[in-house]
Amino acid sequence: MWSSPFITQPSSVSQIMLRVLLALIPGIALYVWYFGPAILVSIALASVTALATEAVMLKLRQRPLGPFLSDNSALLTAWLLALSIPALAPWWLVVVGTAFAIAISKHLYGGLGNNPFNPAMIGYAVLIISFPVHMTHWITPHGMGGIELSFGEQLNYIFDGVLPDGLKLDAVTMATPLDTLKTQLHLGLSVNDIRDMPIYGYLAGKGSELVAIGFAIGGLYLLSIRIISWHLPVAFLASLFATAGVFHLVDPAHYVTPLFHWFSGAAMLGAFFILTDPVTSPTTAKGKLIFAAGAGLLTYLIRVFGGFPDGMAFATLLMNICVPLIDAWTQPKVFGKKGDSK
Amino acid sequence: MRPLFKFHGGVHPATHKAESTRTPIAQAPIPSKLVIPLHQHVGNRAVPVVQVGERVLKGQIIGKPEGRLSSAVHASTSGTVNAIDMQLVAHHSGLPDLCVTLIPDGKDEWIAHSGVDYRQTEHTDLRHLLRQAGVVGLGGAVFPSDMKSYSHKHKIKTLVLNGAECEPYITCDDMLMRERAADILRGAEVLRELLYAEEVLVGIEDNKPEAIAAMQQAVLDDKHAHMEVIAVPTLYPGGGAKQLIRVLTGIEVAAGVRSTEMGVQCFNVATAYCVWRAITFGEPLLSRIVTVTGNVEHAQNFEVLLGTPVDELVALAGSKPDTDRHIMGGPMMGVDLPSGSVGVTKATNCIIESSPKLFPPPPPALPCIRCTRCADVCPAELQPQDLYWYAKAKDFGKTQEFHLFDCIECGACAYVCPSQIPLVQYYRFAKSEIWQREREAQAADLARERHEYRLMRIEREKQEKAERLAQKEKAALAAKAASPAPAVNPEPALVNAAADPDDTLQMRIDAAVARAKAQAATAQPKNVNTLTPQQQAEIAEIEARRAKIREMAAHAGADDEPPKSN
Numbered sequence: 001m002w003s004s005p006f007i008t009q010p011s012s013v014s015q016i017m018l019r020v021l022l023a024l025i026p027g028i029a030l031y032v033w034y035f036g037p038a039i040l041v042s043i044a045l046a047s048v049t050a051l052a053t054e055a056v057m058l059k060l061r062q063r064p065l066g067p068f069l070s071d072n073s074a075l076l077t078a079w080l081l082a083l084s085i086p087a088l089a090p091w092w093l094v095v096v097g098t099a100f101a102i103a104i105s106k107h108l109y110g111g112l113g114n115n116p117f118n119p120a121m122i123g124y125a126v127l128i129i130s131f132p133v134h135m136t137h138w139i140t141p142h143g144m145g146g147i148e149l150s151f152g153e154q155l156n157y158i159f160d161g162v163l164p165d166g167l168k169l170d171a172v173t174m175a176t177p178l179d180t181l182k183t184q185l186h187l188g189l190s191v192n193d194i195r196d197m198p199i200y201g202y203l204a205g206k207g208s209e210l211v212a213i214g215f216a217i218g219g220l221y222l223l224s225i226r227i228i229s230w231h232l233p234v235a236f237l238a239s240l241f242a243t244a245g246v247f248h249l250v251d252p253a254h255y256v257t258p259l260f261h262w263f264s265g266a267a268m269l270g271a272f273f274i275l276t277d278p279v280t281s282p283t284t285a286k287g288k289l290i291f292a293a294g295a296g297l298l299t300y301l302i303r304v305f306g307g308f309p310d311g312m313a314f315a316t317l318l319m320n321i322c323v324p325l326i327d328a329w330t331q332p333k334v335f336g337k338k339g340d341s342k
Numbered sequence: 343m344r345p346l347f348k349f350h351g352g353v354h355p356a357t358h359k360a361e362s363t364r365t366p367i368a369q370a371p372i373p374s375k376l377v378i379p380l381h382q383h384v385g386n387r388a389v390p391v392v393q394v395g396e397r398v399l400k401g402q403i404i405g406k407p408e409g410r411l412s413s414a415v416h417a418s419t420s421g422t423v424n425a426i427d428m429q430l431v432a433h434h435s436g437l438p439d440l441c442v443t444l445i446p447d448g449k450d451e452w453i454a455h456s457g458v459d460y461r462q463t464e465h466t467d468l469r470h471l472l473r474q475a476g477v478v479g480l481g482g483a484v485f486p487s488d489m490k491s492y493s494h495k496h497k498i499k500t501l502v503l504n505g506a507e508c509e510p511y512i513t514c515d516d517m518l519m520r521e522r523a524a525d526i527l528r529g530a531e532v533l534r535e536l537l538y539a540e541e542v543l544v545g546i547e548d549n550k551p552e553a554i555a556a557m558q559q560a561v562l563d564d565k566h567a568h569m570e571v572i573a574v575p576t577l578y579p580g581g582g583a584k585q586l587i588r589v590l591t592g593i594e595v596a597a598g599v600r601s602t603e604m605g606v607q608c609f610n611v612a613t614a615y616c617v618w619r620a621i622t623f624g625e626p627l628l629s630r631i632v633t634v635t636g637n638v639e640h641a642q643n644f645e646v647l648l649g650t651p652v653d654e655l656v657a658l659a660g661s662k663p664d665t666d667r668h669i670m671g672g673p674m675m676g677v678d679l680p681s682g683s684v685g686v687t688k689a690t691n692c693i694i695e696s697s698p699k700l701f702p703p704p705p706p707a708l709p710c711i712r713c714t715r716c717a718d719v720c721p722a723e724l725q726p727q728d729l730y731w732y733a734k735a736k737d738f739g740k741t742q743e744f745h746l747f748d749c750i751e752c753g754a755c756a757y758v759c760p761s762q763i764p765l766v767q768y769y770r771f772a773k774s775e776i777w778q779r780e781r782e783a784q785a786a787d788l789a790r791e792r793h794e795y796r797l798m799r800i801e802r803e804k805q806e807k808a809e810r811l812a813q814k815e816k817a818a819l820a821a822k823a824a825s826p827a828p829a830v831n832p833e834p835a836l837v838n839a840a841a842d843p844d845d846t847l848q849m850r851i852d853a854a855v856a857r858a859k860a861q862a863a864t865a866q867p868k869n870v871n872t873l874t875p876q877q878q879a880e881i882a883e884i885e886a887r888r889a890k891i892r893e894m895a896a897h898a899g900a901d902d903e904p905p906k907s908n
Contacts, residue, residue, distance in 0.1 A: 004673070004675050114709065278713040335596065
């Protein structure tokens with residue numbers, strides 16, 4: 001005998017993940033516009049690695065390949081990781097990071113739905129700790145007047161590590177706007193002096209600020225089709241804004257504006273695509289607010305006072321640890337029992 | 343406009359109601375036989391009062407109510423009792439139950455019956471009439487209506503009349519309201535009297551404009567005071583009693599709380615109709631409206647004699663050949679019937695003929711990704727993803743902490759789950775396991791109590807014996823002291839034993855007999871072996887249902903991953 005309900009809505013995990021991938025496209029398009037097509041190579045590399053690793057792990061765990069390879073979750077991890085690391089990175093960097101994310105941080109914990117940590121962020125953390133130098137060579141954005149590599153030259157570097165004759169890596173790459181800010185502040189410059197440097201645009205880094213806006217647009221799409229709830233992005237951005245705002249108000253010469261933090265680094269990507277991973281974030285509304293607000297605060301603290309160029313990944317992972325506790329503490333009252341004291 | 347309230351969550355499945363509302367309610371013909379279960383209501387099964395071979399008249403009681411919570415069962419038409427035995431019934435357990443099989447004689451000859459004027463009749467008598475007429479809740483809960491029409495404990499302000507009919511496909515209440523609005527509201531008036539309720543609120547989902555109009559017209563025509571017909575938003579499960587009460591009054595009735603404690607009582611519209619027929623015309627509940635829809639040529643509502651075999655009923659609507667199962671109720675909470683031979687009962691509001699095309703089996707379940715779509719739609723405001731997690735882990739204590747028993751099994755969570763997890767099955771599994779453990783714990787408690795009592799008794803008997811012996815010695819000593827004492831006083835106990843060996847032996851025998859008697863007296867009433875056949879049947883039924891649920895849960899992917907493809 002079969003039991004009720006006999007009907008279900010035509011929705012699937014695969015469809016949800018596919019929509020999230022689609023939502024990344026505006027940001028990726030702007031990325032390609034400002035930094036060249038190298039990012040597409042990283043995304044492709046990461047995708048192939050993710051699917052291959054997923055297949056191997058499923059085989060080892062004796063799980064069916066079909067339903068899981070088609071759930072698009074590995075692809076999403078791959079894309080998010082590729083977007084978090086420099087586009088002009090050697091190919092093995094992408095492969096190592098992605099394989100670690102899928103094999104260790106996803107499948108060893110039980111696969112889809114069971115991983116406590118965001119796999120893409122684990123991949124990022126492993127890379128930034130193991131290969132910090134490679135993780136700092138970001139392509140100089142288009143329109144800065146510097147030397148720009150052709151697509152062929154980018155491919156040559158990615159797969160063979162060879163640059164055109166007489167060209168050094170430093171000539172075509174730079175530190176991120178966030179990193180540069182931190183370094184220059186250490187050298188004694190004021191925020192205003194630094195912001196006048198050519199790599200900065202209206203809000204944050206030239207080019208990267210628009211990529212961030214692209215991710216925000218994708219995020220709004222996800223909000224509109226209710227794949228993500230507003231709690232996570234709103235609480236994260238509000239918390240980041242508030243923390244940055246307090247520091248900025250107290251000492252504007254040493255602490256940059258909250259808007260700069262919003263549109264720098266992985267903040268927008270994190271707010272709409274990373275924190276919103278349902279598997280690794282709380283399930284209750286209140287819990288989501290606490291989780292994302294904590295991530296916003298930690299992101300700021302790591303960015304400003306920590307040793308890493310960005311704080312998004314570690315903030316996410318630290319808050320991931322707290323999820324079971326947050327969930328347990330924020331259980332809502334059920335129907336008819338809202339008046340109860342307990 | 344009355345302000346309406348919202349309940350949390352809910353879903354909007356395709357309604358499929360238009361198919362079965364194109365034509366009026368049709369009278370289903372008298373079938374070749376009637377299989378009438380004696381347990382069609384909540385409470386004790388009715389006791390058969392007819393013999394095999396006996397001729398019965400339409401409306402004659404064939405099963406009389408037993409105990410406080412029970413209801414009468416009647417012959418739906420005149421004919422001969424062919425059998426009184428265990429048959430498959432339309433119940434989610436899928437287990438057989440005691441049924442009266444009646445072969446109609448086609449005469450449809452009524453037993454003498456007459457109604458009363460409810461205004462001139464004592465409430466106690468009205469309730470007795472309802473019980474004798476077999477009137478129970480026709481919304482699906484089949485709770486005896488006489489037991490719901492008391493108001494002595496709590497003041498009832500509002501009587502909610504449930505015409506919401508939120509489940510897809512089902513239209514029996516819709517058609518009843520369109521065609522028999524006046525009698526429904528008159529029945530509601532009787533119930534209002536019985537409850538001393540101040541107002542009657544009729545809640546109908548706004549996808550039934552014809553029914554709303556008919557009911558509103560009937561309120562005007564009969565000049566019903568204190569009565570209001572209210573269109574409520576179409577949102578599944580808005581027809582759940584608690585959800586409708588919430589929408590109409592803003593009151594949330596928690597699980598385990600009776601709505602009457604909060605001043606509200608709720609009846610289904612079809613129940614109100616039957617109340618009116620039973621009181622005013624003396625007509626017991628012999629038939630009900632059943633929607634026959636799904637994989638049929640022409641979906642329609644029928645007025646069906648209780649006991650009509652489902653096979654004969656669906657043939658009237660032209661069940662298509664690729665039909666592979668009959669679903670009783672709606673697609674969200676319905677029951678897959680064990681057979682087409684079962685008889686229509688008081689709970690049968692709808693038969694959906696199902697085919698693999700109409701209701702394709704769901705794809706293999708994927709793991710939960712904690713997306714909380716289930717929590718977003720849960721009308722009980724639970725966290726279904728956590729309940730699922732703990733039910734799967736068989737951590738039943740945790741499932742209770744997460745309010746498992748507040749779950750109304752509406753299926754909204756499973757309906758929206760992108761991983762296609764059969765969530766409700768997990769909750770049913772957890773509930774049945776918890777019930778079983780509680781029964782085991784109770785049995786263990788009883789056994790422990792009995793054991794402790796026995797030890798205590800043995801101890802007490804020992805003491806009593808010792809006291810008796812001591813007294814005897816005393817008496818013997820006293821006797822010795824009184825008589826001329828010998829020069830040497832021997833050891834008293836020895837004297838005692840030597841003096842009367844038969845006495846102690848007799849005492850031991852007496853003690854043993856008393857012990858045996860006491861044991862028999864204390865053990866007997868508590869012993870599981872002395873359960874009534876009905877209790878035993880109930881236990882057997884529960885056991886079988888558990889086994890079935892377990893099996894279903896296993897099939898549904900009790901493992902954390904879907905079945906392997908190779």
